[in-house]
Amino acid sequence: MGRLVHFEIHVDDMERAMKFYGEVFGWSFQDWSEYAGMPYYGAVTGDDKEMGINGALMQRQSPPPEANQALNGYACTMGVESYDATEAKILKQGGKVAMPKYALPGMAWQGYYIDTEGNLFGIHQPDENAK
Numbered sequence: 001m002g003r004l005v006h007f008e009i010h011v012d013d014m015e016r017a018m019k020f021y022g023e024v025f026g027w028s029f030q031d032w033s034e035y036a037g038m039p040y041y042g043a044v045t046g047d048d049k050e051m052g053i054n055g056a057l058m059q060r061q062s063p064p065p066e067a068n069q070a071l072n073g074y075a076c077t078m079g080v081e082s083y084d085a086t087e088a089k090i091l092k093q094g095g096k097v098a099m100p101k102y103a104l105p106g107m108a109w110q111g112y113y114i115d116t117e118g119n120l121f122g123i124h125q126p127d128e129n130a131k
Contacts, residue, residue, distance in 0.1 A: 077121065
C-alpha cells in the first residue's frame, strides 16, 4: 500500500504561513531550504508517538488558487479537539470559511477553510453525538 507520509503546502509568504499554522494548530517549523534549494520549512505537526504525519511549507512556484475555483489537488484535514475554538483561531489569524461546520452524523464535526495563502484545508472534531 502507498501510505501518505508527507504533505506540502504551497505558500506565497513563508512568515505569514508559519504564523498562521503555528498559531492555529501549534505546529513548529524547521528550515530545510538548503536541502530543497528554495524556501522550504518542515512542519512538525505533533508528537511522533501520535497518529498523523509531518509535512512542509514550500515556496509557491505558480499563481495562487483563484477565489471560488474548484479544488485542483488534495485537501488536507486536521484533527482538532475543539471545532469551535479552532475555528475562532483560524478566523483571528486571517483564515476564511469555505464550507461552514456540518455534522457527519454519529461521527464528527467537519468544515473547510481558506488559509492566508489561498489554500483550502479542513478541520475535523470526532463526536459520536454529531447530528
